Amino acid sequence: MLDFQASLLDLNLDRVALGALRGRVERRELSDGAWVDLRRGWLCGADEVFADLVHDVPWQAERRPMYDDVVAVPRLLCHYAAGDLLPHPILEHARDTLSSYYADELGEPFVTAGCCYYRDGHDSVAWHGDRIGRGRSADTMVAILSLGSPRRLSLRPVGGTTAAAYPLGHGDLIVMGGSCQRTWEHAILKTARPVGPRISIQFRPRNVF
Numbered sequence: 633m634l635d636f637q638a639s640l641l642d643l644n645l646d647r648v649a650l651g652a653l654r655g656r657v658e659r660r661e662l663s664d665g666a667w668v669d670l671r672r673g674w675l676c677g678a679d680e681v682f683a684d685l686v687h688d689v690p691w692q693a694e695r696r697p698m699y700d701d702v703v704a705v706p707r708l709l710c711h712y713a714a715g716d717l718l719p720h721p722i723l724e725h726a727r728d729t730l731s732s733y734y735a736d737e738l739g740e741p742f743v744t745a746g747c748c749y750y751r752d753g754h755d756s757v758a759w760h761g762d763r764i765g766r767g768r769s770a771d772t773m774v775a776i777l778s779l780g781s782p783r784r785l786s787l788r789p790v791g792g793t794t795a796a797a798y799p800l801g802h803g804d805l806i807v808m809g810g811s812c813q814r815t816w817e818h819a820i821l822k823t824a825r826p827v828g829p830r831i832s833i834q835f836r837p838r839n840v841f
């Protein structure tokens with residue numbers, strides 16, 4: 633119902649824009665110094681941006697070794713390094729807005745953008761922390777903008793059982809912060825429910841992957 637209302641709102645506004653962050657971001661403390669911030673419906677006009685990204689991003693199907701085999705990574709990917717032009721101007725605006733909103737707490741800007749395209753419920757990402765680089769040893773932030781059909785971002789303390797799950801889609805923002813990448817894990821689990829495609833854009837600071 634909410635999604636439907638958001639869609640109508642988007643049509644009425646007929647424009648792509650970011651809502652306010654100040655006063656609209658809700659922080660949830662996890663444990664061990666980990667937290668997530670949520671700002672639902674941050675991006676208006678998400679349908680249009682979603683369609684543009686499906687079309688314009690050079691999506692890549694990756695393969696990776698697993699045991700004795702090489703298997704397809706179950707989602708499409710495209711990584712934008714620091715300094716790369718992002719595939720939609722609203723994403724540049726989102727990155728810069730996040731950088732200034734979190735400047736005091738993060739102490740550095742968000743510089744990279746990882747894009748993931750989950751075509752349906754078979755596409756997923758297994759439990760992990762973004763721990764390559766500094767996320768392994770230092771507090772940091774990973775900000776995720778979600779477009780399209782809602783999928784759950786599941787979270788659990790490392791090695792524990794699922795402790796939180798946030799349905800994310802249609803312009804929602806979630807920021808994982810504090811020790812989240814090293815003391816907690818996150819995943820987009822496969823689902824047998826009929827779900828449409830979802831795109832997520834993860835903004836990260838330098839040397840966090």
Ligand SMILES: O=C(O)CCC(=O)C(=O)O
Pocket residue numbers: 746748757762776785818819820832834
């Ligand atoms: O798609 C998402 O929201 C999460 C993706 C993710 O965790 C990753 O690519 O590291």
Ligand SMILES: [Fe+2]
Pocket residue numbers: 760761762818
């Ligand atoms: Fe991740």
